[in-house]
Amino acid sequence: MNELDSLVESAQQLFAQAATPADLENAKAQFLGKSGRVTELMKGMAQLSVEEKKSRGAAINVAKQAIEAALTARRQALADAELQNQLKAEALDVSLPGRRRGQGGLHPVSLTLERIEGIFASMGFDVADGPEIETDWFNFTALNTPEDHPARSMHDTFYVEGGTETAPNLLRTHTSPMQVRYAVQHVKKHQALLDAGQSMPEIRVIAPGRTYRVDSDATHSPMFHQCEGIWIGENVSFKDLKVVFTDFCRTFFESDDLVLRFRPSFFPFTEPSAEIDIQFQTGPLAGRWLEVAGSGQVHPNVVRNMGLDPEKYIGFAFGMGPDRLTMLRYGVNDLRLFFDGDVRFLSQFQ
Numbered sequence: 088m089n090e091l092d093s094l095v096e097s098a099q100q101l102f103a104q105a106a107t108p109a110d111l112e113n114a115k116a117q118f119l120g121k122s123g124r125v126t127e128l129m130k131g132m133a134q135l136s137v138e139e140k141k142s143r144g145a146a147i148n149v150a151k152q153a154i155e156a157a158l159t160a161r162r163q164a165l166a167d168a169e170l171q172n173q174l175k176a177e178a179l180d181v182s183l184p185g186r187r188r189g190q191g192g193l194h195p196v197s198l199t200l201e202r203i204e205g206i207f208a209s210m211g212f213d214v215a216d217g218p219e220i221e222t223d224w225f226n227f228t229a230l231n232t233p234e235d236h237p238a239r240s241m242h243d244t245f246y247v248e249g250g251t252e253t254a255p256n257l258l259r260t261h262t263s264p265m266q267v268r269y270a271v272q273h274v275k276k277h278q279a280l281l282d283a284g285q286s287m288p289e290i291r292v293i294a295p296g297r298t299y300r301v302d303s304d305a306t307h308s309p310m311f312h313q314c315e316g317i318w319i320g321e322n323v324s325f326k327d328l329k330v331v332f333t334d335f336c337r338t339f340f341e342s343d344d345l346v347l348r349f350r351p352s353f354f355p356f357t358e359p360s361a362e363i364d365i366q367f368q369t370g371p372l373a374g375r376w377l378e379v380a381g382s383g384q385v386h387p388n389v390v391r392n393m394g395l396d397p398e399k400y401i402g403f404a405f406g407m408g409p410d411r412l413t414m415l416r417y418g419v420n421d422l423r424l425f426f427d428g429d430v431r432f433l434s435q436f437q
């Protein structure tokens with residue numbers, strides 16, 4: 088075999104060993120580059136005669152074309168191999184079943200709010216909704232809260248820009264303002280009856296919703312939920328509160344032997360006031376007194392601010408924390424879990 092044939096053969100072997108396009112380019116340079124072996128041969132023709140140059144040049148050219156052909160073939164082979172690897176890596180098995188989207192569900196606190204609303208609706212209570220940004224008057228003054236009461240301070244209440252004495256200027260700290268709005272509307276609606284000295288339909292309403300206080304730890308969140316209720320008429324007493332609230336708790340907690348305790352307390356908007364504790368007789372919480380609500384007889388000033396005569400109209404009110412009830416019902420011990428938006432936690436309540 089002559090020198091040119093073995094040159095072509097060694098180029099073919101080197102190209103065949105090139106595993107990547109970069110290796111192939113290096114191998115190509117050894118033959119066809121500026122200092123490649125083919126280029127050297129062409130330079131070596133300088134001192135030949137014109138006749139010898141013609142035949143030598145033609146022979147070298149044949150070898151060069153053979154090397155280029157081998158180079159092109161190897162390039163194509165590498166490209167094909169790369170494409171096959173890509174197709175294998177990105178292969179999609181279309182026969183697989185489609186990826187199902189998760190089944191959505193209600194937030195545990197929403198489940199609790201719906202449950203509370205259903206129970207009180209079954210006892211003839213209406214459900215009121217209203218603004219979360221409130222005025223001083225509805226959130227504090229109408230509820231007999233003194234001007235210098237600490238609850239009004241910026242340490243406890245979120246105030247918003249641009250408010251005035253009558254325009255909304257704070258985030259409501261409880262849902263009581265909704266109760267007052269509802270009662271004022273109710274009285275207006277039945278003013279003719281009242282003016283004629285007749286009885287108006289009783290006010291029986293709950294007001295669930297978001298409330299805001301400047302507070303944050305394992306059992307307090309700046310945004311939390313509250314559900315309040317009032318029942319006002321000509322002859323509504325503390326006894327009615329005990330019956331209604333006992334019935335509510337036993338239904339909500341699905342526990343017929345649950346016991347209630349009313350503990351004297353103070354709120355500006357009720358007199359007398361009482362905290363309500365419950366005690367389970369069975370289960371993991373049996374025997375412990377658990378505070379679930381505040382309550383009391385609606386203060387005469389509040390009845391008056393609703394547009395009613397406190398000598399004639401009387402009733403009770405209560406306020407409970409649905410977040411806390413949810414924690415009790417499901418055994419959750421950190422309130423913040425409800426508001427972190429972690430689907431792993433929330434999906435347990437579907």
Ligand SMILES: CNC(=O)COc1cccc(Nc2cc(Cl)ccn2)c1
Nearest residue numbers: 263266356381382404405406407408
């Ligand atoms: C979690 N809530 C608590 O500890 C305390 O809530 C309470 C207690 C007593 C009464 C009320 N609401 C109320 C509403 C009106 Cl319109 C008039 C009088 N009172 C809320």
